[in-house]
Every structure is written in structure tokens, then in C-alpha cells.
Amino acid sequence: MEKKSGLKKILSIRGMGGALTAFVGLIIIYVAFGIINPMVFSKNNNMNLLRSMSKYLLIGIGQSYVMITGNIDLSLGSMVGMSAMISATLMTLGINPFVAILVSLAACMAIGVINGFLVGKYRLPPFIATLGTMFVARGVAYLVNGNRNTDAIASGIGKDSADAFQNFFYYGTTLGIYNTFWIAIVIFIVFFFILSKTRTGRHIYAIGSNIDAAKLSAVNVVTTTIKTYLVSSFCGCVVGLILCGQAGMGNMEAGNMYEMYGVAAGVIGGVSPLGGTGLLLGVLAGASMWQTLENGLNMIGAQVGIQRIVIGVIVVLAVLLDVVVRGGAKKPKKTAKE
Numbered sequence: 001m002e003k004k005s006g007l008k009k010i011l012s013i014r015g016m017g018g019a020l021t022a023f024v025g026l027i028i029i030y031v032a033f034g035i036i037n038p039m040v041f042s043k044n045n046n047m048n049l050l051r052s053m054s055k056y057l058l059i060g061i062g063q064s065y066v067m068i069t070g071n072i073d074l075s076l077g078s079m080v081g082m083s084a085m086i087s088a089t090l091m092t093l094g095i096n097p098f099v100a101i102l103v104s105l106a107a108c109m110a111i112g113v114i115n116g117f118l119v120g121k122y123r124l125p126p127f128i129a130t131l132g133t134m135f136v137a138r139g140v141a142y143l144v145n146g147n148r149n150t151d152a153i154a155s156g157i158g159k160d161s162a163d164a165f166q167n168f169f170y171y172g173t174t175l176g177i178y179n180t181f182w183i184a185i186v187i188f189i190v191f192f193f194i195l196s197k198t199r200t201g202r203h204i205y206a207i208g209s210n211i212d213a214a215k216l217s218a219v220n221v222v223t224t225t226i227k228t229y230l231v232s233s234f235c236g237c238v239v240g241l242i243l244c245g246q247a248g249m250g251n252m253e254a255g256n257m258y259e260m261y262g263v264a265a266g267v268i269g270g271v272s273p274l275g276g277t278g279l280l281l282g283v284l285a286g287a288s289m290w291q292t293l294e295n296g297l298n299m300i301g302a303q304v305g306i307q308r309i310v311i312g313v314i315v316v317l318a319v320l321l322d323v324v325v326r327g328g329a330k331k332p333k334k335t336a337k338e
Contacts, residue, residue, distance in 0.1 A: 019269055019282030021270065023285045026285055033297075036300050037296075037300055045299070054184035056265050056291055057283065058187060058235045058242075063076055063232060063263055065195070066229060066231075066232050067208075067271050068195075068272075069204055070207065070208045070274060070275025071275075072273070073232045074127065074131050075115060075133040075236075077261075078255065079233055080236045080239045080240040080243065082111075082137045083237040085251075086103055086107055086140070086250075089144050089150050091157045094156045096157070104240065108233040113226060115233075141254075145250065150249050150250035153244070169242050180242055191280060208274075208275030208276035240255060264290055265283055265290055268285075268290060268314060268318050269283045269285045270285075271286075293310060294307055297310065
């Protein structure tokens with residue numbers, strides 16, 4: 001057998017092509033915007049770019065875990081809002097921030113378990129199952145503080161504790177870079193390892209590639225599906241805490257449309273919404289590309305509507321490319337006789 005070169009080995013990794021394409025696109029877009037407006041290259045802008053990108057990266061990780069199994073999580077954005085509201089409400093009541101974080105995490109994980117059971121065990125279409133839990137999570141976000149946004153968290157836990165919470169999740173820096181970025185990178189590394197180096201990761205890809213074959217290979221589809229939705233819930237919870245830290249209060253509409261931001265970060269980075277393909281490296285590139293586009297278009301004065309149109313077109317093209325590539329791969333090769 002002919003040995004593959006190092007480059008061919010890298011490119012043969014499923015999802016690597018999409019990831020590399022996204023990284024190349026990211027570099028081109030960043031340089032192009034920087035030429036138009038040199039302020040794009042400024043240290044302050046790059047710092048804010050990394051911090052803003054981190055939210056998209058976390059949402060993208062959660063949504064991509066689910067998408068690789070061929071499913072989707074529409075409740076992700078609502079869990080962001082639920083996390084922000086629960087944690088903020090508890091802190092305004094004087095509850096220790098650590099306890100507030102644990103309660104928020106437990107609530108989000110409960111939604112993740114429900115999603116996993118509905119989709120994995122009872123075979124409900126993921127669109128319908130997570131649409132239902134999306135409304136449930138958003139309803140909890142509204143009810144937890146009596147259908148109103150919370151007061152400042154400092155009103156309950158005091159200024160020092162509130163500053164510590166906000167600095168940890170949003171305003172503080174470590175080694176000159178915002179903590180939000182470090183939180184996202186640590187979570188990225190952990191889930192990258194799980195997806196690429198563990199049996200759970202192999203099972204996730206197996207379900208997305210062919211669920212019937214996965215069952216015949218003794219893959220526990222229910223447990224694995226639940227795990228992917230738990231990853232999504234965890235990421236949603238963390239983003240909710242970040243938004244709470246950013247605002248210093250809870251907003252009932254926090255996380256609105258974030259589930260779609262997660263889809264966009266994933267598909268731009270080469271994660272297939274059809275399942276079975278994708279790398280978290282691609283999600284990192286996709287989230288960075290998304291935020292760079294948003295930031296660059298804003299820096300050159302483009303209207304918000306234009307920003308959304310450009311990003312929407314890129315998402316559609318990314319999915320279209322995936323469909324075309326898959327269609328070409330499935331075509332049988334012609335034999336010599338043919």
C-alpha cells in the first residue's frame with residue numbers, strides 16, 4: 001500500500017478540509033478589513049474581538065456536538081437566558097455566587113437530559129423536542145424573577161462579590177487577555193480531547209454517520225445522545241454566566257437566537273448539519289470568522305442588516321458546499337468495463 005504524505009494524512013481527517021477552509025477565510029477577511037480600516041489591527045480591538053468570539057465559540061461547541069450526531073438543539077439560546085436569569089436572581093437575593101452558579105448549571109443540565117431522552121430514547125424529531133424545551137427554558141427565565149429583569153447583582157451580594165463575579169467571567173484579564181477567552185479556550189481543549197481522543201467521541205461520530213450501524217456496533221445511542229445534549233447545556237450555562245457578568249444583572253431575553261449562532265459557527269467551520277463530520281478546530285475557526293466579519297463590517301460602517309445578510313449567505317454557502325461534497329463522495333466510481 002502507498003503511504004500517505006503528512007499533508008494527505010491531515011486532509012484525510014474528516015472535517016479537516018472545512019476547518020482549514022474556514023481558517024484561510026478568516027485570515028483573508030481579517031487582513032482585508034484591516035487594510036480598509038487599520039484600527040482593526042489595534043490591540044484594543046483584537047482584545048475585544050477575542051472576548052466577543054469566545055461566546056460564539058462556546059455556543060458553537062455545544063451545538064456542534066449535537067450536530068455531529070445529526071441532531072440540533074433549539075433550546076440552547078433559551079438555556080443561556082435561563083442561566084443568566086437564575087444566577088442573577090439568586091445573587092440579588094444574597095445567595096453566594098458559587099451556589100448560584102451550581103443551581104444554574106443544574107437547571108441547564110436537567111434540560112439537557114430531557115432533550116437527550118426525548119431524542120435518543122423516544123426518537124422524537126430533535127427539531128420538535130428541543131423546540132418544546134426551548135419554550136420551557138425561556139419560560140423559566142421569565143418566571144424566575146416575576147417576569148422582569150433583575151436588579152444589579154451587587155444589590156444582593158455586595159459590590160466586592162459582584163466585582164469578583166464580573167471580573168472572573170467578563171471584565172478581568174489574565175496575562176493581558178480577558179478571562180472570557182481563557183474560559184472558552186479551557187472548555188474548548190477539554191471537549192476537543194473528548195471528541196477526538198475518547199470512545200465517547202468515536203461513538204458520537206458513529207451515530208451521525210450511520211445510526212443503525214452504530215447500534216450494530218454496540219454503541220449506546222441513548223447514552224451518547226444524552227451526553228451531547230449535556231455538553232450543549234453546559235456550554236449554554238457558561239455563556240449565560242458570561243452575559244450575566246457582562247451586564248451585572250439578568251436579562252430575560254439574554255441568549256435570544258444564540259442557538260442559531262451556534263449552528264452558524266459550526267457549519268462555517270465545516271461541521272455538517274447532516275451529521276458524522278466536523279472538528280472543533282473548525283468551530284474555533286467558524287466562531288472567529290463570524291466575529292471577525294461582524295467586527296470588520298461594523299468597523300467599516302456597514303449597517304446591521306448588511307452584516308446579517310453577509311453572514312447568512314456564508315452559512316448557506318457552507319452548508320451547500322457540504323451537500324455537494326457529500327453528494328460527490330457518494331457517487332460510485334466507474335469500473336474499467338463501464
